[in-house]
Amino acid sequence: MTVSIEEFPVSGPESGPYGITTGPDGALWFTMVHDGLIGRFTPGGDLGRHQLDPATCGPTVITPGPDGALWFTEFQSHRIGRITPGGDVRSFSPPTPEAGPYGIAAGADGALWFTEINAGRIARITTDGVITEFPIPVPAAFPSVIAAGADDALWFTMNSADAIGRIGLDGEVTVHPLPTPGAAPVGIAAGAGGTLWFTEIGAGQIGRIRPDGEITEFPLPDRGARPHAIAADPNGDCWFTEWGSGRVGRITPSGVIDVFPLPTPSSEPHGLVAGPDGAMWVALEIGALARITA
Numbered sequence: 001m002t003v004s005i006e007e008f009p010v011s012g013p014e015s016g017p018y019g020i021t022t023g024p025d026g027a028l029w030f031t032m033v034h035d036g037l038i039g040r041f042t043p044g045g046d047l048g049r050h051q052l053d054p055a056t057c058g059p060t061v062i063t064p065g066p067d068g069a070l071w072f073t074e075f076q077s078h079r080i081g082r083i084t085p086g087g088d089v090r091s092f093s094p095p096t097p098e099a100g101p102y103g104i105a106a107g108a109d110g111a112l113w114f115t116e117i118n119a120g121r122i123a124r125i126t127t128d129g130v131i132t133e134f135p136i137p138v139p140a141a142f143p144s145v146i147a148a149g150a151d152d153a154l155w156f157t158m159n160s161a162d163a164i165g166r167i168g169l170d171g172e173v174t175v176h177p178l179p180t181p182g183a184a185p186v187g188i189a190a191g192a193g194g195t196l197w198f199t200e201i202g203a204g205q206i207g208r209i210r211p212d213g214e215i216t217e218f219p220l221p222d223r224g225a226r227p228h229a230i231a232a233d234p235n236g237d238c239w240f241t242e243w244g245s246g247r248v249g250r251i252t253p254s255g256v257i258d259v260f261p262l263p264t265p266s267s268e269p270h271g272l273v274a275g276p277d278g279a280m281w282v283a284l285e286i287g288a289l290a291r292i293t294a
Helices: none
Strands: 004-009 017-022 028-032 037-041 047-051 059-064 070-074 079-083 089-092 101-106 112-116 121-125 131-135 143-148 154-158 163-167 173-177 185-190 196-200 205-209 215-219 227-232 238-242 247-251 257-261 269-274 280-284 288-293
Touching: 017 288, 028 059, 028 280, 037 059, 059 101, 070 101, 079 101, 101 154, 112 143, 121 143, 154 185, 163 185, 185 238, 196 227, 205 227, 238 269, 247 269
Parallel strands: 017 059, 017 269, 101 143, 143 185, 185 227, 227 269
Antiparallel strands: 004 288, 017 028, 017 280, 028 037, 037 047, 059 070, 070 079, 079 089, 101 112, 112 121, 121 131, 143 154, 154 163, 163 173, 185 196, 196 205, 205 215, 227 238, 238 247, 247 257, 269 280, 280 288
């Protein structure tokens, strides 16, 4: 398989582009975790930035909401942020102090669901800012990324517990332990046929879980690559970032894996998303976005 990868500088290396998503306005929106910025980039090359307050708030994961705005987590200031395509920003604080919100995704109920790493909870926020928290039945699970499944539930990685969790819209949680000790799952995304795909940053594997809880793991060619984020493309494959190797990879629904080096070594790839132009876009912490076409 041949791919073309192009990098677009969007910040200095100190800003740290981290999470990325496609917005309702047809632009790419991304977080700059070290400078407290939300960026907006069009495939045509237009770049805008929105400064958050405080600059140390640590914006991490970002996702489109059901209300036409972008919603994001502020890991350092322990808040949930909302930004409109026009740049208006609001923030909301969970009931638990220093909860450490990290992953966030829109649910089938018209609300946003997010993980609280420090508190070991999953939380739900309505578009008008009402927050409800749900405990996880595993101590110190370190819930990380969360994604909506085809079954209308939310699925999330439990990094320290080596497990995948499922929470229904009623708040009921089911835990699915992974076969590999020390897997340390991080990223998770919905794939073809109702499956969820996830990364095992500790084991160097990509995992797949079916709605019935059946888990299959696929070892990477480089088990030390530190796979981080994962996202589906329009063709039903999933792409993932190898944070430790400066590469991106693709896995087919049947488990065939290809990996590709990024143009800049040690680029620290984090989040990725299917862009409005049909290409995959990756946030590189060195200060750039990468566009991948296959």
